Every structure is written in structure tokens, then in C-alpha cells.
Amino acid sequence: MNTDVQRITLNLPASADYVDIVRLNLYGIASKIGFSYEEIEDMKVAVSEACNNSVLYAYGQDGGMVDVFFEVTQDYLSITVRDEGESFESNGRSEGSETLHDKELSDVQIGGLGFYLMEALMDEVSIKNQAGKGTEVVLTKRLSRSEEPV
Amino acid sequence: MSMNTTNQDKFNARTQMNDNVCTVFLSGELDLSVAPDFRLVMEPLVSNGENDLIVNMKDMTYIDSTGIGILLSILKARHGMKAGFGVEEVPPQIQKLFDMTGIAKFFAKQENSQ
Numbered sequence: 001m002n003t004d005v006q007r008i009t010l011n012l013p014a015s016a017d018y019v020d021i022v023r024l025n026l027y028g029i030a031s032k033i034g035f036s037y038e039e040i041e042d043m044k045v046a047v048s049e050a051c052n053n054s055v056l057y058a059y060g061q062d063g064g065m066v067d068v069f070f071e072v073t074q075d076y077l078s079i080t081v082r083d084e085g086e087s088f089e090s091n092g093r094s095e096g097s098e099t100l101h102d103k104e105l106s107d108v109q110i111g112g113l114g115f116y117l118m119e120a121l122m123d124e125v126s127i128k129n130q131a132g133k134g135t136e137v138v139l140t141k142r143l144s145r146s147e148e149p150v
Numbered sequence: 151m152s153m154n155t156t157n158q159d160k161f162n163a164r165t166q167m168n169d170n171v172c173t174v175f176l177s178g179e180l181d182l183s184v185a186p187d188f189r190l191v192m193e194p195l196v197s198n199g200e201n202d203l204i205v206n207m208k209d210m211t212y213i214d215s216t217g218i219g220i221l222l223s224i225l226k227a228r229h230g231m232k233a234g235f236g237v238e239e240v241p242p243q244i245q246k247l248f249d250m251t252g253i254a255k256f257f258a259k260q261e262n263s264q
Contacts, residue, residue: 016183020160023212041243052182070161100222100252105229113251114215121248 058085
């Protein structure tokens, strides 16, 4: 693996109005290093879901900040979304990721889809909750080398 | 409908009535930031069981789990009222998310029953 790692950092208010800014930056970075349109769309969804969790569950009414780190190497793009609020597991959302595939409409619970999408759309997902110290989600997508670089 | 101007560039909903079919044309990004606007637009349309309700997604560029969650709650409400609800002209990247999450099968059932 190439040891040359480049980092890009965003520090944003934990507000729904800024999640599209993260998507725009992701698009710029991911297209620059050669990800396909479909891969970028997948990452946009996953990264937004991680940001949504920080926006919705980290800080309550007081608000706070979210850090987004993009780590670029020759082999992969890794995106870390970190807040310093309450972890979302401590908010009773530990039901984990689930889909609707084996459910009837009357049994469907709204929620839980965000985690499922992160796991399904990225190559690696790690979620660290530290009590009282916030949540860190690391999403990694490998660059496929099958296609010629543009 | 009420939306502030910045969000209007980002996401828009236009409603059209035609022979007991109400079609809502969405454009842009349906995400957490515009979810309250979308709920507000849909609420009176969902509760009117006289009409079939369709969401046209041709000009949508993005949806997140919040948007999918709202569609799911509309499906549940309309199912409970025995009223029609469907989506049309779903872009491939959004259809992929519908398939992955499993919401696609509920839309398919609606289509079959019409």
C-alpha cells in the first residue's frame, strides 16, 4: 500500500443545512481521484447518513460541530465523520441496521435504514461510540484498479 | 406551499391534479434539511383519500433515509385508508436505494393492485 496519505478536513455546524456541503466536497474529491459516477453516488448516500446521525442525535437543542476528514490514498478514500455529542446508541437507537425486505407494511418501523445503507454502500464501516465523547464513523471505499484512470 | 428561498433552489415540489389523480413533481435533493417542507406539502394530499397520489421523481437528484422514511410513512397511511400511492419515473440511483432498503416491494404491490 502506498504510504502517501493526503487529508482534507471540514469543520461544520451540526445542522441539516450543511450536509449538502459535505456531499459537494465528497463529489469533488472522489471524482478527482477517479471513482466512477455510481461509486460516488453510493458514497454520497453513506456519508450523508453518517452526518445525519450527528445532526439528529449528537447535540440536542444546543447545537455543536461536526468534523469530516477525507483521507485520500492511491488505494482508497476514507471518510471520517466525528461529533463530540451524545452517542446515538445511548439514545436508544441500538436496534442496528435493518431492511424492509422480510416485513409487511403494517410491521414496518421507520428508522434504522441509515445504518443499513452505510454498510451496504461502503467497503468498510466502523462506528465508535465513546460515552460522553461523541461518535466517530469511518467509511472506506477502495479504488478499483480494473478501469484505466481518466 | 411555504419554503424559504435557499431551500427552494435545492428542493422543490409542484402539485398537479388530473382526473382524481394527484401528482407531485419533485426536483432536487430530498434530504434531512428539506424533510419538514416535504412533510408539509404531502400532509393534506395524503389525508385526501378521494384521489390517487403519485410522486414523480424524474427531476430528483438525491434522496436520503429521511426521505425514504417519509415515503414509507405515506405508504402506511395510504394503505390504512385503502387509497392509492405510487412513485413514477424513478431515476436509477434512487431506484437502487429503493431496491436495497426493500421499500421497492411496497411500491410494486401498489402498482399491481391498480
